[in-house]
Amino acid sequence: MERNQERSTKIAYFLLALVTAMGIWFYADTFGNGGSAFSARQEITGIPIEYTGEESLVEQDLMLLSDGTSSTVDLTFIGSRLLVCQLDRAHIRVTADLSGIQSPGAQTVSYSWTFLDSQYKATLPARQKYSRLTVERKVESASVNVSELNSKEVDVRCELVGTVAKGYSAGQIQLSQSSIEIRGLEADLEAVSYAKISLDLGRDAKETVSALLECGFYDQSNQLIEDGGFRPVTDKIQATLPIYVTRDLALVIDFTDAPGIRLADADYRILPDTVTVMGEARYLDGVESLTIGEFNLQNLSGQGKTPSSHTFPVVVPEGCENLSGVNRATLRISFPNLNTATVTTTRFAIHTELPEGKTAEVLTDSLDVALYGTAEALGAVSGGDLLVIPDLSGYTAAAGDYTVPADVEVTSGADVGVSGDDYQVRVRILEETGE
Numbered sequence: 415m416e417r418n419q420e421r422s423t424k425i426a427y428f429l430l431a432l433v434t435a436m437g438i439w440f441y442a443d444t445f446g447n448g449g450s451a452f453s454a455r456q457e458i459t460g461i462p463i464e465y466t467g468e469e470s471l472v473e474q475d476l477m478l479l480s481d482g483t484s485s486t487v488d489l490t491f492i493g494s495r496l497l498v499c500q501l502d503r504a505h506i507r508v509t510a511d512l513s514g515i516q517s518p519g520a521q522t523v524s525y526s527w528t529f530l531d532s533q534y535k536a537t538l539p540a541r542q543k544y545s546r547l548t549v550e551r552k553v554e555s556a557s558v559n560v561s562e563l564n565s566k567e568v569d570v571r572c573e574l575v576g577t578v579a580k581g582y583s584a585g586q587i588q589l590s591q592s593s594i595e596i597r598g599l600e601a602d603l604e605a606v607s608y609a610k611i612s613l614d615l616g617r618d619a620k621e622t623v624s625a626l627l628e629c630g631f632y633d634q635s636n637q638l639i640e641d642g643g644f645r646p647v648t649d650k651i652q653a654t655l656p657i658y659v660t661r662d663l664a665l666v667i668d669f670t671d672a673p674g675i676r677l678a679d680a681d682y683r684i685l686p687d688t689v690t691v692m693g694e695a696r697y698l699d700g701v702e703s704l705t706i707g708e709f710n711l712q713n714l715s716g717q718g719k720t721p722s723s724h725t726f727p728v729v730v731p732e733g734c735e736n737l738s739g740v741n742r743a744t745l746r747i748s749f750p751n752l753n754t755a756t757v758t759t760t761r762f763a764i765h766t767e768l769p770e771g772k773t774a775e776v777l778t779d780s781l782d783v784a785l786y787g788t789a790e791a792l793g794a795v796s797g798g799d800l801l802v803i804p805d806l807s808g809y810t811a812a813a814g815d816y817t818v819p820a821d822v823e824v825t826s827g828a829d830v831g832v833s834g835d836d837y838q839v840r841v842r843i844l845e846e847t848g849e
Contacts, residue, residue, distance in 0.1 A: 454495040459488040461506055463525060463556055467513030475563040477598065477645070478512065482520055482559030489527065493547035501547075505530050510556045518562050522555040566603040567593045570629065572653050576615030582695070585656035587613070594629060594651070598644030605642065607634045613653045621695050624654040660692045663704040665743050667726065672712035673824065674787035674831030675749060680711070682747035686740055693734030701731065706743055714749065715786055715831055721748040754833065755785050755792040759800035759822075762839065766806035774806060777815065777840035783822050787830035799826035804841050813845040 463484055471477055487508055491498055510525040527549070570592055578584050594609050611627040628650055631639045665684045669677045689704060707726040714722065724745045730736045762776040781802050785792055801823045809816055820837045824830055 453492060454498045455490060455492050456498045456501060457488060457490040458501065458503060458506065460486045461489060461503055461508050461527075462486055464507065464509045465512055465558075466509055467511045470513040471515060471560065472563065472597070474516065476515065476518055476560050477563045479559040479561050479599075480643075482557065484553075484556040484558070487525065487556065488552045490550040490552075491547045492550065497547060510558075512558065512560075515558070515560055518560045520557065520559050522557055524554075525556045561599055563597050564600045564603055565595055565597045566606065567595055568606055568631070569593050569608045570651055571608055571610045573610060573612045574615060574655065575612055577618055578615065578657060579618035579620045581659065582620055583658045583660070583692070584615075584619075585658055588654040588656070590652035591648075595647040596631070596644045597647065598642070602643040605633050605639060606631050606644065607636075608632055609646075609651075611651050611653055613655060615655065619657050620659075622654065622656045624652065626650050626652050656694055658692050659695045659698050660690065660737070661698050661701065662688050662690050664688055664702065665728065666703045666705045667745055668705055668708045670708065670710040670712070672710065672715065672831055674785070674791065674829055675711045675715055675752065676829075677711065679751055679788065680747055680749050682745060685744045685746065686738070688738075689728055689730070689740050689743075690737040691730045691734045692737050693731060697731050697733045704728070704730065709745065712831070714747065715833055719749060719752050721746060751788050752786060753789045753792055755795075756782050757785055757795055757797055757800060758782050759797040759802060761798065761800060762802045762804070764806070764841075765803050766810070768806070768810055768843075771846045772810070772813070772843060773846070774804075774841050774843045776802075776804060777842055778802075781820070781822075781837065781839060783837070784833040785824075785830045786833050787828075791829045795824065795826065795828050795830055799824060799828060801825050802837070802839060804839050806841065806843070809841075809843060813843050815840060815842045 463486060465478060465483075468478060489506070489508075491501055506527055507530055508525055508527045510523045512523060515521065515523070570589055572587050572589060574584075574587070596603060596606060596609075609629040609631050611629055613623065613625060613627065615623050629646060631642060631644075631646075633639055665687055667684060671677055684706075691698070691704075706728055709724065724747070726743050726745065728736070728741050728743050758780050760780045762778070762781075764774050764776070766774075768774060780797075783800055783802075785795060802820050803823065804818050804820045806818060809818060817838050817840055820839045822832045822837055824832065
């Protein structure tokens with residue numbers, strides 16, 4: 415127990431002595447030189463120069479060459495030892511502005527520096543911290559070598575990597591541009607034969623593949639040129655490879671049934687009944703048929719038993735190609751079990767609302783109505799199942815006897831249709847008098 419206390423006491427004394435010594439050293443370093451800090455010097459060599467304003471050179475068809483251009487500078491910092499000992503390259507950023515250069519040749523530009531908290535952050539606290547340091551330069555300016563800019567167009571080639579799935583086929587490769595402009599010294603440009611990108615399809619591609627790809631530049635021996643001393647105007651190309659699938663689509667017509675004439679009772683064919691199309695999978699996945707038009711069976715009410723032909727255009731889905739070359743199809747349709755019958759009815763009703771003080775009555779005693787449908791359906795219809803309704807919508811302001819159009823309804827619900835729409839009846843419109 416006493417030994418542990420003795421050890422703790424020794425550690426406490428040691429820490430106290432260390433803190434006291436550091437305090438004395440800090441005070442002596444800061445104020446020991448006649449009330450001022452002791453001065454120290456530190457030279458930092460090989461600080462990289464970051465050149466800005468190169469875009470202004472390009473606008474004047476100029477470029478900065480690495481040969482003959484200063485890449486680093488050496489700076490000597492003078493100040494308190496506490497600050498100087500904390501400095502390293504990560505705390506300093508040196509920049510030189512090229513925007514004032516107007517002509518080619520070897521020349522000099524001034525450079526400046528700022529202090530950083532780290533290699534990437536030029537913050538105010540860092541500038542304030544090191545502002546008390548004095549800086550000596552070995553050279554007052556940076557040497558730069560500027561050359562006239564030459565340009566050259568080279569073709570862009572695309573290399574495909576991967577496979578296309580079975581049952582699918584690849585279309586023609588599509589590039590955002592077929593050539594690319596490069597700029598640099600004439601000697602460097604002459605070595606460039608073409609640019610190449612590589613599009614990876616993956617394994618068993620079933621959909622169109624598209625990617626923004628970086629260009630590599632190659633010489634006439636198909637060797638990649640690295641650090642060629644030239645610059646491309648753009649270094650990325652959009653490449654797209656369409657992946658197609660082939661489908662046999664059944665041709666379909668959207669039929670509309672009518673009373674007494676149903677598709678279930680029809681004999682019909684569409685010639686041809688299929689069309690072969692090719693297109694991107696996104697357009698054809700899950701698609702088994704192609705609707706080429708609409709057809710209302712009511713149009714066949716008067717000629718259903720006689721086969722008739724109707725033509726429709728064949729328009730393939732967007733983004734697809736018609737491999738069959740068929741651009742029109744023919745519908746042949748008939749209703750072999752369609753029959754007609756004439757039924758006489760004596761049922762009439764006025765449904766048109768007339769102005770107050772007017773009434774109407776039907777003068778026609780009976781009307782023959784032509785019906786169509788199957789023999790079984792027609793046999794179940796009698797005159798009492800039909801209702802004739804005069805259309806008085808254009809006669810509400812009239813009075814007297816008139817022949818007016820009429821509609822016929824099958825009120826029994828029998829599956830038969832009314833043939834024709836030119837039925838007429840005689841009506842009398844009466845206007846009440848004061849008498």
